[in-house]
Amino acid sequence: MNVTPPPYPPARTVEVFEDVAGVRVPDPYRWLESETDEVRRWQRRQAELAGAVSYDGQDPAAVRKLIETYDRGSRPALPRYAAGRWFRTVTPPGGAAPTVVVADRPFGAGRPVVDLATFGSGRNPAFLSWLAPAPNGRVLALGVCTDGSEHNTIRLIEVDSGRVLDGAPRQVLHSAWAGGVSWLPDSSGFYFLALTGPPREFRQAVFRHRLASPSRGGSGAGSTAVEPIPVGEGSREYTLVQLSPDGRWAVASHRVGSPVPVAVRDLSRPGTTWRPFVTECGGTIAGHVVGDHYVAVTDVAAPRGRVVALPLDAADPNDPAGWTELVPEGETVLRSLSPVGEHLYLSEFDQTFARVRILDRSGATTGEVPLPGRGALAAPFFALTGLAVGAPPDDFVFAFSTLTSSWGVYRHRPGEAGIETLAAPAVTLDAEVAVGRAVAPDGVAVPYHVVRPAGSDPARPAPTLISAYGAANVPLLPQYQPDVAAFVAAGGVLVQAYLRGGGEFGRDWYLAAHRERKHVRDTDLVAVAEHLVATGLTSADRLALTGGSDGGLMCGVAVTTRPELWCAVLPRAPLLDLLGGTRDPYLDFVIRKAWADPDDPAQVRRLLGLSPYQLVRPGVFPAVYLQAGATDPRCPPWHARKFAARLQAAQEGAEPILLHVFDNAGHGAATSPEVAVEQDAEWLAFLIRTLGLGGQGAFRDGRRAGG
Incomplete structure (x- = not known):
């Protein structure tokens, strides 16, 4: 949708350079990192412009109502x-x-x-x-x-x-x-x-x-x-203490994305201190104390995972030869264990879809939970958080959803054949789900799911939104998401892409786009987009992209390196300046772990090719809507501010580059429901306007008019 670009709030430039390990690059918008009155005024004017352009020709109340309707199905x-x-x-x-x-x-x-x-x-x-x-x-x-x-x-x-x-x-x-x-x-x-x-x-x-x-x-x-837990000198990683129900053992699990039990303490013996446990492991060992063993899902010697038992008094816990294998590696991806009474419930992915196996304490399979469909179990974003279970309940209580039905809560009692519905799904999306695959440049098939409004014509190029992440060993799952459900309800087609770097298909899939191979995630994304256009599902003038956090960085790379491929790009809570991020202690920790060593000039130069802020050059760009939180401690709003200012100055086309930094909003996990609805509504309004969902003015009179 071509329009005259709006008048942007002026953004001055400064003669400042970023210098990381001797690699020196201009940083003309460094002043936008500060929380000064000048920056806040500029930020407010950007937010006003973003709202005005996004809602142009639409009824804001109608868009908000659509968001609220599908938000009723939010995960409990x-x-x-x-x-x-x-x-x-x-x-x-x-x-x-x-x-x-x-x-x-x-x-x-x-x-x-x-x-x-x-x-x-x-x-x-x-x-x-x-x-x-x-x-x-x-x-x-x-x-x-x-x-x-x-x-x-x-x-x-x-x-x-x-x-x-x-x-x-x-x-x-x-x-x-x-x-x-x-x-x-x-x-x-x-x-x-x-x-x-x-x-x-x-x-x-x-x-x-x-x-x-x-x-x-x-x-x-x-x-x-x-x-005083021995987690390693200078480590900034997260640590969670796990305790055995009988109070004898304490285990310290370390690392948020790929946890390992780094230390153990026998609390039954007065005077004992923490001693190192598994300290030489590049993989994951995530589990719970069961008797005198740590029973865990591990990807050590098993990229798709196996279940092992480590003796807590082992002389050499780093040696896998001393571990007892309870469940061998199979075709599914094993993800987590949940203690339930005298049982262990083993969560796994079968081509991204959830399965739950029931084990006894010896690891023998005693049954499977009859899930209510093909979808996903609710789980924390990171594996370490999932280890904080508290007192083991006698029943397995879980939340479950699909791409087209919202979250319900269910209970399975060990030994029973069926499940009990504790809270039924509130929303069912009138849509159809299909599976597709695109072939990446290296020949690897990259899977995706298509969620299409029921009755729409699959032979006609549709307004389409790709949602993807592909990072940190975090799985993107076939689950209900209120904002994208509202997009489908408005007439759009959702493509959820499972890019390498994520945790959907095991350790090898994750490491294939990690650190030195981080660029593989970006080539996977382009392969999916080009495949959707080539097969006629959509066209470049009807294709949008969204992602958050590291997925926001993915969006930034996409818009700066392949701008002609997109009609709209919507980064949310994004990381966009990798070099500047090395000055932030938290982001320095993340960058060192997932991207590169910022003390190595060669690796810093590689970072330059992945950092959207530094990738901006004058050119014709698609419509861009950047959304950030003013109190975000992970991806501070200055990332979005600097990128927006640089992209606005570089835009030689007619499409708008918009920025909205929301007050009292962070990275999403602690944003209030009221603010989250405002964020989702404006995000959706921008998509409706840019992709022309339902025809011009479809939401003008308070109801969706077709699509």
Whole structure:
């Protein structure tokens, strides 16, 4: 859709250079990294322009209503179990603050424990990052964030009275990626991972907190101290302490994406300290303490995964010869284990679709959970977070969805043939799902799913959105996503592409686009896009791309290296300046792990070929809509600001380059539902306008007119 480019807020340039390991490149928009009044004024004007252009010719209320309709199917937070009771959040109608309730059943009516409004103030409502009841069910620990940043602090609540207890730790948790807190089995205290200084410095340590008086519910000052776990000198990785139900063993799992049990401690022997456990492993060993063994899914010597048992008192735990194999590698990709009573529930991917096998403690398969369709189980973004399970429940309670049906919650009782529906899916998308494959330049087939509105003509090029990620060993799954469901409901076709670098097909698939091979993710994406055009599913003037975080960087590479391939590109919460990111302690940690060593000039020069901000050259670009959060601690908004300014100056075509940085929004995990709806609605409005969904003015009168 060709239009006259809008008048952008002026963005001056400065004579500044980025110098990383002696590699020197211009950084003309460095001033946009600062949070000054000038930058904030410029940012507000950009947001006003983005809203005006995105909603031009449309009824904002109608687009918002479409988002809210499909947002009813958003993934629920699963209840947490302790002492025969279930804890969960309930959001009252009318936008009131959520309340934590406790019930005898996973979704029973129960009774209120605490209202989150207690912890909010004015424009900063409280967001619940995580909750963890003590094993005895008498004290509830909460992680509360009030600015959308994911930075949260611990609150302790007496369950019977709802009283907020004094003496909670004052340390700030960088995120919920380490699961919040890990309670000691006797409920006397807990371990947690938190920052040791200002968030900007990104230095974390494991702390141990002891309640002042467990017999009285933990009232009083309590005590908090750093726990001396040997995780390696200078490591910035995340660490989660796991405890055996009997209180004997503590295991420290280290690394957020590919965790390994790096240290172990025998708590039954007074005076013992932490000792190194698995310290020489490049793969993943993610599991739980079962008796005197650590039973885990590992990709060591098994790219698709196997289940092994490591003796916790092993003389040489680094030697796989001392591990006992319980489940060998097969055709599916093994992903995680969940302790349930005396069983282990093994989650796996069969061509991206979920399966759940039931094992006894010896590893023998005793059955399979009859899932309600071909789709995905709810799971944390990173493998380490999935290890924070708390007290093992007697039943397997899980959330499940498909590409066309929203999240339901179900229960399987070991030994029973069927499952019980605890919360039925709220939304069913009137759409059809198909499977496709594109061939990458190196001959590898890259799979994707197509979600098409029912009754649409498959022979006619359709307005199409590719959604992809392909990074960090994180699987993109065939699950319900409210924003893209609303896009399909508006008449668009979704293509969910499973690019190398992700965790959908095992370790080899992940490593094929990691560090020195990171560019493979980008060639996979182009192969999918070109295949969709060549087969007639869409055309370049009807093809859009979106992705978030590392997927936002993917979008930035796509728009700067293959601009002619896209009608629109929509990076969300993006990382866009890899060289500048090395000055940020958190991003320096991420870049060193996933991209390159910024102390090596040769590797820095390779980074230049992957960094969208440095890739911008004058040219004709498609329509671009950049969305970021003002309090994002992972991909700070200056990435989007600098990239937008540079791309606006370089645009020689007619399409708009838009930027909206939302206040009180972070990387997404702690953004309030109200702000998230605003973000999704404007994102969708931009797609409707740019791709011409439903015809010009389809949403002008408050309803969708065809498409």
